[in-house]
Amino acid sequence: MLGAGLDTYAYRGALREQLRMFEVDHPATQAWKRERLTRADIPVPPALTFAPIDFERQTLEQGLMAAKFDPSLQTFFTWLGCVPYLTEEAVWSTLQFVASLSNGAHVVFDYADPPASLSPEARASHDQPAARVAELGEPWLNYFEADKLRAKLLGFGFREIEDLGPRQIGSCYFPSRAVSAPEKGGHIVHAATIEQAPVERRSCNLRSSRVMGRPHGEADAPPRIQPRPRPHPFGDLAYRRSISNFQSS
Numbered sequence: 727m728l729g730a731g732l733d734t735y736a737y738r739g740a741l742r743e744q745l746r747m748f749e750v751d752h753p754a755t756q757a758w759k760r761e762r763l764t765r766a767d768i769p770v771p772p773a774l775t776f777a778p779i780d781f782e783r784q785t786l787e788q789g790l791m792a793a794k795f796d797p798s799l800q801t802f803f804t805w806l807g808c809v810p811y812l813t814e815e816a817v818w819s820t821l822q823f824v825a826s827l828s829n830g831a832h833v834v835f836d837y838a839d840p841p842a843s844l845s846p847e848a849r850a851s852h853d854q855p856a857a858r859v860a861e862l863g864e865p866w867l868n869y870f871e872a873d874k875l876r877a878k879l880l881g882f883g884f885r886e887i888e889d890l891g892p893r894q895i896g897s898c899y900f901p902s903r904a905v906s907a908p909e910k911g912g913h914i915v916h917a918a919t920i921e922q923a924p925v926e927r928r929s930c931n932l933r934s935s936r937v938m939g940r941p942h943g944e945a946d947a948p949p950r951i952q953p954r955p956r957p958h959p960f961g962d963l964a965y966r967r968s969i970s971n972f973q974s975s
């Protein structure tokens with residue numbers, strides 16, 4: 727989990743006993759989280775390793791190697807809510823490392839379309855939080871155009887790239903609100919260097935009903951795997967669909 731923040735998957739996720747997990751995060755955030763875990767009396771699971779790194783000062787490879795990560799195992803990376811805070815250089819370096827893993831890897835991350843490309847409504851929804859995070863000293867530093875990002879990912883060696891824009895995310899996970907979703911805004915990408923089994927290579931709409939095992943209309947309901955305080959649209963779905971491929975403890 728890159729830029730793990732207060733993500734709690736390692737402590738309660740359905741697969742926590744089958745996977746070796748790494749929480750990679752800025753040293754200051756990670757120290758704060760660990761202090762909060764101690765105060766809340768939540769033990770660190772045996773399969774979890776902390777890897778403190780500042781993406782702007784160290785490479786992901788350096789941070790993971792120091793944490794005894796095995797680069798020969800297939801690995802799934804989630805990198806949610808973090809990419810926009812980084813320089814492009816740090817983003818590319820991290821993705822290049824993921825793509826370089828010899829036995830294959832998946833990564834899920836989010837990004838946003840350039841503000842100038844947004845509709846006036848979407849622009850207003852962007853500008854307010856952007857100003858707030860900038861005021862707090864943690865500005866959003868990057869935006870990507872979907873085509874250029876795809877070309878970059880292919881250049882790094884990713885072979886399967888699924889990029890969901892606001893409308894697709896809406897129709898997959900919040901069908902009752904999809905009609906009002908703007909065309910441009912936030913995206914979630916799943917990129918893999920290894921092909922998935924044909925049964926899993928489906929469009930998002932099909933997958934959300936078949937792989938998750940719930941009727942399409944229930945997409946707003948909490949996932950059945952484990953209750954979670956704040957659902958990530960892609961998180962458990964991606965873990966579940968590819969469990970057979972990923973590094974296990």
Ligand SMILES: C[S@@+](CC[C@H](N)C(=O)[O-])C[C@H]1O[C@@H](n2cnc3c(N)ncnc32)[C@H](O)[C@@H]1O
Nearest residue numbers: 729730731751752755780781782806807808811
């Ligand atoms: C908005 S939080 C997202 C946390 C979590 N992934 C989630 O989705 O709830 C952003 C995360 O990015 C991390 N982050 C931001 N800049 C970073 C950097 N330069 N190096 C490492 N982590 C960074 C922060 O420490 C924080 O954990």
